[in-house]
Every structure is written in C-alpha cells, then in structure tokens.
Amino acid sequence: MIDTLDAILDDASRRLTQAASDRRSPMHTPVVATGDADARVMVLRAFSEWSLRFHTDFRAPKVDVLAGDPRVGVLFYDMAENVQIRLRGIARIERDGPVADAAWEGGTNFARRCYLGEGPGTVTQTASSGLPAAYEGVEPTDEELIPARANFAVMLVELTELYIDDGYIKDVTPLSGLSKLKVLHLSSPVADLRPLYGLTALTELRLKGAKATPADISALQAALPALSITAR
Numbered sequence: 001m002i003d004t005l006d007a008i009l010d011d012a013s014r015r016l017t018q019a020a021s022d023r024r025s026p027m028h029t030p031v032v033a034t035g036d037a038d039a040r041v042m043v044l045r046a047f048s049e050w051s052l053r054f055h056t057d058f059r060a061p062k063v064d065v066l067a068g069d070p071r072v073g074v075l076f077y078d079m080a081e082n083v084q085i086r087l088r089g090i091a092r093i094e095r096d097g098p099v100a101d102a103a104w105e106g107g108t109n110f111a112r113r114c115y116l117g118e119g120p121g122t123v124t125q126t127a128s129s130g131l132p133a134a135y136e137g138v139e140p141t142d143e144e145l146i147p148a149r150a151n152f153a154v155m156l157v158e159l160t161e162l163y164i165d166d167g168y169i170k171d172v173t174p175l176s177g178l179s180k181l182k183v184l185h186l187s188s189p190v191a192d193l194r195p196l197y198g199l200t201a202l203t204e205l206r207l208k209g210a211k212a213t214p215a216d217i218s219a220l221q222a223a224l225p226a227l228s229i230t231a232r
C-alpha cells in the first residue's frame with residue numbers, strides 16, 4: 001500500500017507515461033467522457049504532467065460537443081493490477097499549429113488513412129469501417145493523403161482534477177507538476193497532507209477516508225486559507 005500523496009501521484013504519473021508509450025498497456029485506451037453524458041474509447045498518445053494528448057477526426061461528434069462544453073472525464077483501468085485512475089480536465093481541439101503538425105507527421109500513412117473517407121458518425125446501411133473501399137488494408141500515398149490532413153486534429157486535455165481511490169498502489173516523487181490542479185478527491189488512506197501546501201491553484205479538496213487528523217487538516221487550511229475542504 002502506498003500511503004503518501006507524493007507516492008500516489010508519482011505512481012499515477014508513471015502509469016500514465018507507460019500508458020501513452022506502450023500499446024499493450026491496459027491503460028493505453030482509456031474511456032473519455034464528455035459533458036453530454038457520452039463516453040468513448042480513445043488511444044492515449046502522450047502524457048506529460050499533467051496533460052494528455054489524443055488524436056481525433058475533426059468531424060467526430062465529440063468535437064462539436066467539446067466546443068460547447070470542454071469538460072472531460074478520463075478513466076483508465078488496469079484490471080490485472082486492480083487500479084483505476086480517474087481524471088477530469090478541460091479539452092481543446094487543435095487542427096493546426098505545431099502540436100497538430102508534429103502529431104500528423106509522427107503517424108504512418110497506414111494510420112493516416114483513417115482520416116480519409118466520410119468521417120465518424122456518418123450513417124450507413126451496413127456495418128462499415130468508414131474507410132473508402134480502396135484503402136481497406138491498403139497504405140495510401142502521400143498525395144492521396146492530402147485531403148486527410150484537414151480532417152485530423154489533436155485533442156489536448158489539461159487535467160484539473162484527480163481522484164485517488166482506495167486500491168491504489170506503489171512508488172515516490174514531488175507534486176510540482178500538479179501546480180494547476182484545482183480539485184482533488186482523496187479517498188485513499190493518505191496520512192501526509194503537507195505536499196498539498198504548494199498547490200496554490202487548488203480550490204477544493206474532498207477527503208473521504210483519508211488518515212489525516214483534524215490537526216493535519218487545520219494546518220493545511222492555514223497554509224491554503226482559500227481552500228474549501230470537505231472531510232468525512
């Protein structure tokens with residue numbers, strides 16, 4: 001059992017780094033939920049403390065949803081280790097610019113062919129991959145892919161909330177990267193609240209079942225007077 005906040009956050013960071021780089025990681029394909037109570041599987045392309053990068057077709061229905069409400073929840077689950085990581089953040093879609101360009105350049109033509117065709121959400125009479133028949137299992141040329149680039153976008157999620165639940169496991173390091181964290185839900189048996197003192201952007205802390213004593217909570221409140229703390 002890991003029982004300091006630093007250790008838990010380092011563990012989450014390590015797992016997300018692995019999830020982005022390892023196609024076989026069970027956390028490589030999290031579920032991303034949007035504010036319209038819809039959810040879908042997406043491939044995690046990159047993680048850096050504390051933001052996520054996904055790729056999407058610009059014509060996908062979630063792009064419109066995010067334009068109206070950029071909040072997302074992202075759920076990662078490793079069944080073998082019995083660990084879930086629950087995050088919330090603010091998403092933005094970028095079609096152009098250095099991040100989108102680099103992400104497009106980083107793909108293979110075979111992968112890029114997914115951005116040809118009529119786009120996600122198109123209604124068909126029969127089950128379909130959405131790809132034009134000519135590109136089923138076939139790698140397009142650079143020239144054939146020119147129209148696909150306009151359909152490609154990155155979805156960047158700035159993480160603002162992290163849930164730390166019971167059942168969480170292992171490791172060690174500091175909290176500096178979480179300087180933008182606004183809300184923390186803590187229901188693991190965390191004893192040491194001192195790492196939270198530096199989180200000046202934190203507006204809300206919900207403690208459920210943490211081992212923190214009333215004195216620990218008072219000390220935290222003194223360090224961060226504007227912080228709303230709920231403990232039960």
Ligand SMILES: Cc1cc2nc3c(=O)[nH]c(=O)nc-3n(C[C@H](O)[C@H](O)[C@H](O)COP(=O)(O)O)c2cc1C
Pocket residue numbers: 029038039040041042043044054055056057060061062063120121
């Ligand atoms: C294994 C798997 C991986 C997927 N990866 C992505 C992805 O990285 N990006 C994406 O936009 N959709 C991905 N999809 C498709 C989405 O789950 C979803 O069906 C599609 O994006 C349309 O979603 P929307 O209606 O929410 O826009 C994936 C689906 C599966 C089954």
